[in-house]
Amino acid sequence: MTIADRWLLPxxxxxxxxxxxxxMEELRRAxxxxxxxxxxxxxxxxxxxxxxxxxxxxxxxxxxxxxxxxDQMTGRMMGVSADVTPQVARMDAHSLxxxxxxxxxxxxxxxxxxxxxxQGGRSPVQVGxxxxxxxxxxxxxxxxxxxxxxxxxxxxxxxxxxxxxxxxYRSLVEAAELSAEQEKAVFEALExxxxxxxxxxxxxxxxxxxxxxMLCALGELHGGPEVLEQAREAFAExxxxxxxxxxxxxxxxxxxxxxxxxxxxxxxxxxxxxxxYHTGMMFAAHVPGYSQALAKGGRYDDTGxxxxxxxxxxxxxxxxxxxxNLVPSEPPHDGIxxxxxxxxxxxxxxxxxxxxERVVQALPGQRTGPQEHRCRRHLVPxxxxxxxxxLAAASDQA
Numbered sequence: 001m002t003i004a005d006r007w008l009l010p011x012x013x014x015x016x017x018x019x020x021x022x023x024m025e026e027l028r029r030a031x032x033x034x035x036x037x038x039x040x041x042x043x044x045x046x047x048x049x050x051x052x053x054x055x056x057x058x059x060x061x062x063x064x065x066x067x068x069x070x071d072q073m074t075g076r077m078m079g080v081s082a083d084v085t086p087q088v089a090r091m092d093a094h095s096l097x098x099x100x101x102x103x104x105x106x107x108x109x110x111x112x113x114x115x116x117x118x119q120g121g122r123s124p125v126q127v128g129x130x131x132x133x134x135x136x137x138x139x140x141x142x143x144x145x146x147x148x149x150x151x152x153x154x155x156x157x158x159x160x161x162x163x164x165x166x167x168x169y170r171s172l173v174e175a176a177e178l179s180a181e182q183e184k185a186v187f188e189a190l191e192x193x194x195x196x197x198x199x200x201x202x203x204x205x206x207x208x209x210x211x212x213x214m215l216c217a218l219g220e221l222h223g224g225p226e227v228l229e230q231a232r233e234a235f236a237e238x239x240x241x242x243x244x245x246x247x248x249x250x251x252x253x254x255x256x257x258x259x260x261x262x263x264x265x266x267x268x269x270x271x272x273x274x275x276x277y278h279t280g281m282m283f284a285a286h287v288p289g290y291s292q293a294l295a296k297g298g299r300y301d302d303t304g305x306x307x308x309x310x311x312x313x314x315x316x317x318x319x320x321x322x323x324x325n326l327v328p329s330e331p332p333h334d335g336i337x338x339x340x341x342x343x344x345x346x347x348x349x350x351x352x353x354x355x356x357e358r359v360v361q362a363l364p365g366q367r368t369g370p371q372e373h374r375c376r377r378h379l380v381p382x383x384x385x386x387x388x389x390x391l392a393a394a395s396d397q398a
Contacts, residue, residue, distance in 0.1 A: 040103040042107075043091055045087035045088065051078060053090050065114060066082045090307055101133040134309050137252065140280070162286065165249055174239075219272065228267065283316070287326065336357055338361040348379060369377065
């Protein structure tokens, strides 16, 4: 093994250095304080859990992203958390067991077996929140507003919000009475966003002309708020649940516009991201310059069922490392440089630190000076004590 091999990190694993680490910590605190003001309690899930609970209701995508290992104490399979939401759902259902709505937030590092092809990194710092115990639109609107506010706190200017509802596709497929193979074919065509492929799959699978027309229309219904009116006409003969889902999207649109009128809204009624996971509205918030959404979430009512408590649930998550890059900033050069020794110096330094000042004291023999330690002021003797003075009159040496 060469010397270089000793410090190389595995592909997709990254370290966070100054000043990025300071920016991330500042943003983490700002977001958790925001959630606290909205009534969300912070939780800290364990980094490893048994697979039986860790992968509950999440589908194969998260399964493939989960590092797996054997518990030497029990012989059971465990997984390293690749997504916090299932863990928080377990906490609500099994550990807390509160009645009524429960608001929880978190910020923790997760580990993924494969790097995201768009965002990179296998050890994202996931921050987010979950609202359990309320099935109404009010809960979904609260989640949407907090997701958008989180991006604004992080420094995002222009925000594009994409909204969808998985219930529309599910209701149409159920009404069409497709077999598992037929549904898979239609699903894959919708994922490809190919109208021609979708039309061919629907023609092979659906005998009812009205139902076939509605499934084909689904792939074309994406765009601004006018899409909701177009969908109302296209799905005039659809099951009642489709109309209810469109009503929900209209109400969500109104709720977002009332608080965030500058956000650009986009609707995609054929968005199937998280099909095995989401049960209602879904959203993704995009910021120019990033290929993937910076905030993703939606409703996932069935996750707690495996824990014996199927509660309504809605929430979202963000990646703190990406958020911290929204507004690159230099760390403040506001420190105070103190010499290595001097009469009464220790007391003066302690007093300044208690006031919240950053004081860097030189070590005996140290050759580097205040500039390297982001100090623009220094402590100088004055009137039998010490006072803070601008660095301009100081030497760069200890």
